Amino acid sequence: MTPILIPTPLRAYTGKKDTVHVTGATIGEALHALTAEYADLRQHLFTPEGKLRSFVNVYVNDEDIRYLQKDATPLKAGDTVSIVPSVAGGAGAAAPTRSAELTPDDIKRYSRHLILPEVGVEGQQKLKASRVLLIGAGGLGSPAGLYLAAAGVGRIGIVDFDAVDFSNLQRQILHGTSDVGRSKLQSAQDRLLAINPDLEVDTYETALTSKNALDLFKDYDVILDGTDNFPTRYLVNDACVLLGKPNAYGSIFRFEGQASVFGVAGGPCYRCLYPEPPPPGLVPSCAEGGVLGVLPGVIGTIQATEAIKLILGTGQPLVGRLLLYDAFNMRFRELKLRRDPACPVCGDHPTVTALIDYDQFCGVAPAASAPVAETTVQELKARIDRGDRLFILDVREPNEFQICRIPGTTLIPLGELPRRLDEIPQGPGAPDIVVHCKMGGRSAKAVRQLTEKGFTRVQNLKGGILEWIDRIDPTQAKY
Amino acid sequence: MSDVRGARSEARGADGGAQSVTGEARGARLSDRVRDAIRRHAAEAYPYECCGALIGAAIDDELVELVEIVDAKPLDNVTEEGPRRRFRVSATDYRQSEARARELGAELVGFYHSHPDHPAQPSQYDLDHAWPNFSYVIVAVAHGRPGDIRSWRLRPDRSQFDEETLA
Numbered sequence: 150m151t152p153i154l155i156p157t158p159l160r161a162y163t164g165k166k167d168t169v170h171v172t173g174a175t176i177g178e179a180l181h182a183l184t185a186e187y188a189d190l191r192q193h194l195f196t197p198e199g200k201l202r203s204f205v206n207v208y209v210n211d212e213d214i215r216y217l218q219k220d221a222t223p224l225k226a227g228d229t230v231s232i233v234p235s236v237a238g239g240a241g242a243a244a245p246t247r248s249a250e251l252t253p254d255d256i257k258r259y260s261r262h263l264i265l266p267e268v269g270v271e272g273q274q275k276l277k278a279s280r281v282l283l284i285g286a287g288g289l290g291s292p293a294g295l296y297l298a299a300a301g302v303g304r305i306g307i308v309d310f311d312a313v314d315f316s317n318l319q320r321q322i323l324h325g326t327s328d329v330g331r332s333k334l335q336s337a338q339d340r341l342l343a344i345n346p347d348l349e350v351d352t353y354e355t356a357l358t359s360k361n362a363l364d365l366f367k368d369y370d371v372i373l374d375g376t377d378n379f380p381t382r383y384l385v386n387d388a389c390v391l392l393g394k395p396n397a398y399g400s401i402f403r404f405e406g407q408a409s410v411f412g413v414a415g416g417p418c419y420r421c422l423y424p425e426p427p428p429p430g431l432v433p434s435c436a437e438g439g440v441l442g443v444l445p446g447v448i449g450t451i452q453a454t455e456a457i458k459l460i461l462g463t464g465q466p467l468v469g470r471l472l473l474y475d476a477f478n479m480r481f482r483e484l485k486l487r488r489d490p491a492c493p494v495c496g497d498h499p500t501v502t503a504l505i506d507y508d509q510f511c512g513v514a515p516a517a518s519a520p521v522a523e524t525t526v527q528e529l530k531a532r533i534d535r536g537d538r539l540f541i542l543d544v545r546e547p548n549e550f551q552i553c554r555i556p557g558t559t560l561i562p563l564g565e566l567p568r569r570l571d572e573i574p575q576g577p578g579a580p581d582i583v584v585h586c587k588m589g590g591r592s593a594k595a596v597r598q599l600t601e602k603g604f605t606r607v608q609n610l611k612g613g614i615l616e617w618i619d620r621i622d623p624t625q626a627k628y
Numbered sequence: 629m630s631d632v633r634g635a636r637s638e639a640r641g642a643d644g645g646a647q648s649v650t651g652e653a654r655g656a657r658l659s660d661r662v663r664d665a666i667r668r669h670a671a672e673a674y675p676y677e678c679c680g681a682l683i684g685a686a687i688d689d690e691l692v693e694l695v696e697i698v699d700a701k702p703l704d705n706v707t708e709e710g711p712r713r714r715f716r717v718s719a720t721d722y723r724q725s726e727a728r729a730r731e732l733g734a735e736l737v738g739f740y741h742s743h744p745d746h747p748a749q750p751s752q753y754d755l756d757h758a759w760p761n762f763s764y765v766i767v768a769v770a771h772g773r774p775g776d777i778r779s780w781r782l783r784p785d786r787s788q789f790d791e792e793t794l795a
Binding site for chain 1: 675707708737744746751761786
């Protein structure tokens with residue numbers, strides 16, 4: 150006979166006995182014998198289909214049978230079985246945080262949602278009570294914000310500190326031509342409220358940092374990552390995992406995008422996918438590499454779709470799956486992702502339990518790169534005007550060269566530089582070399598490469614051709 | 629005992645809604661000290677849900693079921709589904725709570741938890757995970773301030789919760 154310890158709430162069905170002795174060779178048999186004797190216990194221990202309810206824990210001595218052989222766990226003399234209730238509950242998925250009653254206007258506005266059984270009045274109320282934080286009001290944040298506002302999300306927070314630039318308008322559809330020069334937050338707020346005046350918009354004109362992230366995130370139900378750089382992406386990921394908040398992730402580059410949902414219990418996080426950031430400079434930013442304007446429209450709306458599903462608690466979320474989108478060949482692919490038990494953030498034994506220095510983690514801390522010799526656009530102009538012998542090297546791509554150029558330059562794209570070194574004058578009497586690109590990043594790399602190859606008197610043009618256009622030649626177009 | 633009966637009649641007078649379907653009156657009695665402890669725990673845990681064990685004694689007779697709650701023991705919320713909307717008590721804490729009650733010569737009579745920015749009413753999720761014969765005390769916390777406290781008990785057929793008068 151094996152003793153089964155009965156927990157307090159079930160003793161009403163065992164004649165107040167706290168221990169019942171039954172015969173059985175396995176756990177399954179013992180529980181069967183128990184419920185045969187006390188039939189009222191059955192519905193509290195088993196589902197109508199006869200499966201042990203998920204919130205019923207059964208222990209043999211001190212071991213949970215889930216980690217033994219479950220129902221088939223054998224029982225031997227001297228074993229004690231305990232039924233241990235898993236006590237759980239809670240306000241339910243994304244429950245209302247304020248009065249989420251739908252007004253007659255709401256009912257008109259959201260009627261196409263209300264007639265969807267998967268949304269309905271209850272779902273629309275959840276949306277109304279929900280709060281989503283957009284990290285960035287750029288390419289991804291624009292379509293996501295527009296659709297979330299239109300869908301009836303009650304509160305949208307936006308973190309951004311940029312001003313609208315002409316080069317944003319090709320894809321950042323929150324902002325219009327007349328907004329150029331305005332703060333992106335102001336422009337975004339106006340646009341979102343124009344769509345939905347009932348929306349509450351919280352604006353945070355700040356960079357997201359390890360110091361403010363947890364505080365900013367804590368009041369939101371879903372975080373939507375629309376960042377364009379690795380340090381912030383890791384920061385968003387870690388903060389979401391630490392707070393237990395879902396992260397609707399998306400990223401874009403040239404013609405390709407990806408999306409997933411991280412930070413959901415049991416699911417993977419960004420670090421499970423990419424434990425280490427790429428070496429700095431390996432992956433160019435959109436400003437360097439370009440991006441098809443409509444691409445963030447697709448990825449941002451996927452992120453918004455996932456945010457809405459998470460709030461509604463319906464559908465199959467993009468958890469444990471990485472969706473890859475190739476706009477050039479118009480192809481979607483899906484990769485399976487698993488939570489890595491060894492993940493330093495969401496693993497079984499996390500080592501990252503507070504936010505760290507993400508610039509350092511990604512190797513982009515300013516101290517990480519050795520300084521290169523620099524010159525300014527004013528100095529360059531003065532030397533050209535004086536007739537100094539100069540070799541001005543433009544390391545941009547040919548399509549950029551077509552948009553604007555500094556007169557008298559030689560174009561060698563950065564990627565071709567190693568095999569075209571013989572085109573650059575070297576040796577006694579050779580002219581000084583000035584290297585430029587769009588903003589100064591690629592040309593700094595070129596200066597380092599040339600210096601390593603033995604070129605002397607090589608300087609980087611600070612601020613690149615954009616600075617040249619701003620200060621010296623405003624007649625040329627910027628991009 | 630006279631105390632208990634006094635509270636019982638007061639409770640029944642105060643709120644007819646405490647009648648259960650079987651015609652029995654149900655109630656739970658919470659001292660100010662215990663009530664304050666629960667509210668304090670709920671405010672501290674905000675915006676997350678808190679949870680804890682309720683220790684006391686159930687007093688049954690034919691007319692009334694009354695639970696006298698003498699102690700509320702805060703427990704860790706170990707949910708893996710986001711503490712903003714969920715709580716879970718670990719199996720270890722559950723077993724220790726029963727043991728502690730036994731040591732005190734009392735019983736584990738239920739659990740409390742908070743509903744941050746949500747009314748003190750059980751959700752479907754609460755119902756799905758409920759155990760019979762326990763008092764489920766729920767405290768609402770609005771913007772960090774504890775509000776309503778109400779107590780609920782699972783109907784034996786698991787179909788719904790009935791409210792218990794809280795005195």
